[in-house]
Amino acid sequence: MIFNSVSFLIFLALVVPLYWSLPRTPRLWLIFLSSIMFYGFWRVEFIPLMLFSTLVDYTAARAIDTSTQLSRKRLILTISISINLGLLFYFKYLYFFVDNAIDALSIFGLQIDKPVLDIILPLGISFYTFQTISYTVDVYRGFIRPEKNFVLYASYVTFFPQLIAGPILRAKEVIHQFLHRPSFNIVDFGNGVRWVLYGLFLKVVLADNLAPLVDDGFAQSVLSLSAIDVWTLAFLFGFQIYFDFSAYSHIAIGSARMMGIHFPENFHYPYLAHSPREFWRRWHISLSSWIRDYLYLPLAGVSVQDRSTGGLAVAAQDSRDNPKRNLLLVLFLTWAIMGLWHGANWTFVLWGIYHATFITLYRFAAPLAKSWIEWRTKLIGWAITLPIVMLSWVPFRAENIGDALAMWKKVFMWQEYSWLGMRENTYLVMAIILLSVIVGYFVRKWYVRTAENYGVTNIIFRVALESIIFAVIIGLVFVFLRPIQQFIYFQF
Amino acid sequence: MTEIKHIKTSLLIGLPIVIGVIIFIVVSMFLNLTREETRFEELALGKETKIYRAMYQDVLVHCSELTDGAMCLDGWKQRGGHPVTLWLGNSQLHAINQMKSGDVNSVQLLYDKLTKSDNDLLAFSEPNASLQEHYVLFEYLKSRLPIRTLLLPAVFDDTRENGLRDGLIPALHELPVMDELSKTKIGREILTENKSVKDTGDMAGLNDTPQKVVESAITDWLTEHWSLWDTRSAMRGQLYNSLYLWRNSVFGINAQSKRKIIPGRYVKNLAALKSILQSCAEQKINVILYIVPLRNDVEPPYVTKEYVSFKKDVELLSSEYGAVFADIEGLVPGELWGRKDATSINGEAELDFMHFQAGGHRLLAETMFELLQANHFLSDSQ
Numbered sequence: 099m100i101f102n103s104v105s106f107l108i109f110l111a112l113v114v115p116l117y118w119s120l121p122r123t124p125r126l127w128l129i130f131l132s133s134i135m136f137y138g139f140w141r142v143e144f145i146p147l148m149l150f151s152t153l154v155d156y157t158a159a160r161a162i163d164t165s166t167q168l169s170r171k172r173l174i175l176t177i178s179i180s181i182n183l184g185l186l187f188y189f190k191y192l193y194f195f196v197d198n199a200i201d202a203l204s205i206f207g208l209q210i211d212k213p214v215l216d217i218i219l220p221l222g223i224s225f226y227t228f229q230t231i232s233y234t235v236d237v238y239r240g241f242i243r244p245e246k247n248f249v250l251y252a253s254y255v256t257f258f259p260q261l262i263a264g265p266i267l268r269a270k271e272v273i274h275q276f277l278h279r280p281s282f283n284i285v286d287f288g289n290g291v292r293w294v295l296y297g298l299f300l301k302v303v304l305a306d307n308l309a310p311l312v313d314d315g316f317a318q319s320v321l322s323l324s325a326i327d328v329w330t331l332a333f334l335f336g337f338q339i340y341f342d343f344s345a346y347s348h349i350a351i352g353s354a355r356m357m358g359i360h361f362p363e364n365f366h367y368p369y370l371a372h373s374p375r376e377f378w379r380r381w382h383i384s385l386s387s388w389i390r391d392y393l394y395l396p397l398a399g400v401s402v403q404d405r406s407t408g409g410l411a412v413a414a415q416d417s418r419d420n421p422k423r424n425l426l427l428v429l430f431l432t433w434a435i436m437g438l439w440h441g442a443n444w445t446f447v448l449w450g451i452y453h454a455t456f457i458t459l460y461r462f463a464a465p466l467a468k469s470w471i472e473w474r475t476k477l478i479g480w481a482i483t484l485p486i487v488m489l490s491w492v493p494f495r496a497e498n499i500g501d502a503l504a505m506w507k508k509v510f511m512w513q514e515y516s517w518l519g520m521r522e523n524t525y526l527v528m529a530i531i532l533l534s535v536i537v538g539y540f541v542r543k544w545y546v547r548t549a550e551n552y553g554v555t556n557i558i559f560r561v562a563l564e565s566i567i568f569a570v571i572i573g574l575v576f577v578f579l580r581p582i583q584q585f586i587y588f589q590f
Numbered sequence: 591m592t593e594i595k596h597i598k599t600s601l602l603i604g605l606p607i608v609i610g611v612i613i614f615i616v617v618s619m620f621l622n623l624t625r626e627e628t629r630f631e632e633l634a635l636g637k638e639t640k641i642y643r644a645m646y647q648d649v650l651v652h653c654s655e656l657t658d659g660a661m662c663l664d665g666w667k668q669r670g671g672h673p674v675t676l677w678l679g680n681s682q683l684h685a686i687n688q689m690k691s692g693d694v695n696s697v698q699l700l701y702d703k704l705t706k707s708d709n710d711l712l713a714f715s716e717p718n719a720s721l722q723e724h725y726v727l728f729e730y731l732k733s734r735l736p737i738r739t740l741l742l743p744a745v746f747d748d749t750r751e752n753g754l755r756d757g758l759i760p761a762l763h764e765l766p767v768m769d770e771l772s773k774t775k776i777g778r779e780i781l782t783e784n785k786s787v788k789d790t791g792d793m794a795g796l797n798d799t800p801q802k803v804v805e806s807a808i809t810d811w812l813t814e815h816w817s818l819w820d821t822r823s824a825m826r827g828q829l830y831n832s833l834y835l836w837r838n839s840v841f842g843i844n845a846q847s848k849r850k851i852i853p854g855r856y857v858k859n860l861a862a863l864k865s866i867l868q869s870c871a872e873q874k875i876n877v878i879l880y881i882v883p884l885r886n887d888v889e890p891p892y893v894t895k896e897y898v899s900f901k902k903d904v905e906l907l908s909s910e911y912g913a914v915f916a917d918i919e920g921l922v923p924g925e926l927w928g929r930k931d932a933t934s935i936n937g938e939a940e941l942d943f944m945h946f947q948a949g950g951h952r953l954l955a956e957t958m959f960e961l962l963q964a965n966h967f968l969s970d971s972q
Contacts, residue, residue: 100795104812105805139801285596288603295607314753319779322752322854519854521750526837557598561605568610573618577825581795581805 194442280358293352372479636930687928699955887924
């Protein structure tokens, strides 16, 4: 089910009151069944696949727990991970693998016709696979005990707000919340509604209206784009994907909050980061934290974290304590895999390696700025980081490696700065959004500080101001709400 | 004390949303009551200008693109399917400023003249049609019609356009069109950039899902039972239009503001023009390539140097491929032009540089007829 639809709002309006009116066990069943229904609204035939994946890890985790021999525990873990990754490989990477294998063989003169594989990528498979893997690994590591109640465990995996595009949560963060049967809290509920409204605004008003500009720009031949166009498109897509994905996370967090379940934040003003490392502490936090704990740190051979917060930035610090392997190699390998997680295309690998390169460069450059005044370091850091991050979106969005490299090349050709290849509105929209994001951040910061300082005496002003803001948000969401586009991260 | 704090926090969280909803309902009800019906066709052209499509015996001879194009082609077959003069263009061809009862456009006038001498004419025009679009449409029509002569306008504004409108994309899936486009670089670019029609419908994100059925049922019900819901699309249009007006007000943009060349698009459109001329030369199709009339009583909205260079480029191409070049920029005198709606907030009506009155259409039709005659591009029976 798509969040930006009337059917989802009605679904939510039915599930939430029912949830609060039920005792614990039926409540779990409600979560489980409503999540299955939510998934079935996309494609019914893929429900068994999701349940199979859930069941595999439920069984594997219990088997690990009851096993006394370490070798047996390891074997079960290997089988579980193999099944999960096998499914992911078949549905997401088989075509890519076959395609590349045939291309590689053709270099040696072996000509094979490319098969036509009609494989549909099941929605959310990358997300729920990572979630189930983390569960089994956490049981193996002894971080958590396996859950005996299948419905409780399945509710954690399939919980509809986060099922399709995250945040990727740890069992430890969620299961206990289901178990405790939180009682209705008006503040949580109200905050949940707010998050959902913010999310809908980001998606239907901002992201969906940017999409045509971005699509038109990237559909153009690279030859007809100037360097300024490449920058503009990189920034525009950067904003589109941020609005789109953070919208999903907002609605997910808000929907869960309405049911008294707290998710950690997945985005925190990523474009205000003043270093590449900090960017990954603010962007898709649950994924980079997952990559840290289940890929990077194990590959580096150092102790792991146990929470879906902090992101890879934490790993960068911790792993230097006692690394067993070549950290640089591990870093690049991790980022290449993280890129590939986003999609079966070399463009995503390039995107990952690009980030790894700048994180590495930052590690070397950061000590040089240690003696600088803090605000100056931050300002310069932001001014360097933002364009670096935005340019990374070029391979992420480009059709192929060739286009991505050709677009990057333009950025370094001075003669390409002397003309424009798109309509004036495109540049104007980009400039307005960039300015709004920066000003919006500082206005919000000022507002929160002022509200805290004046507290209750300021209550009327605060309610009046927020009422007007919500009237505008609700009005715009009402006008623009339509499932015209899926969320970008649905394709991953 | 804790309870009071909890109540206060609850109020702070919930009250703004409730009040926000109330404000929204009140404002939208007020706007809905006072709303004038918006006709978006008029918003684009302005209230002063009306659309006219030429007809013969109630059958269109002047279409827009593929969607209504079949009617034009059927009519041509019924009239005997003889070699035809094809006139492509933008809104200048189908719009009449200050239109009065009985006014017709240049296509109708030329058609009436040509039929008297057993010559047939078909016209296709779309607002802001780029030369890339003309190229695709021309190849599509070439595979269906024996084109004797092509009347092709060169419009500076339209070199700022890019891409194909959805209505033309099915043409790219026709084998003869694909073959012809594949022969040229710009044709191959057009094919690559427009592989498929992008579904831009309200339910595009739900294609092939069971949710689409449910969502359609709900929205249909809402549309039927809630008038405010039904006006959402009009409200979106109004919002976009307001943004356009605000932009123009803030940046001081009006109809007389200089429209600068967009190099990337200009190159592509000129390449498309070259390909059309090349294709015509190979097929021995006569071409009259003309610089469109522009109002000459005021300074044009172009950078003079760029506009002069554009005309020169067009002339060079026409001579390279043996086309007849006609610069009729000054054909329509100032009094036969008109005004259009303001393009800024609280602005006054502005000069219309593209659409002239019926008198201008008469002049254009006569000129085209004379050019066809003078160059012996009409059939012998004349």
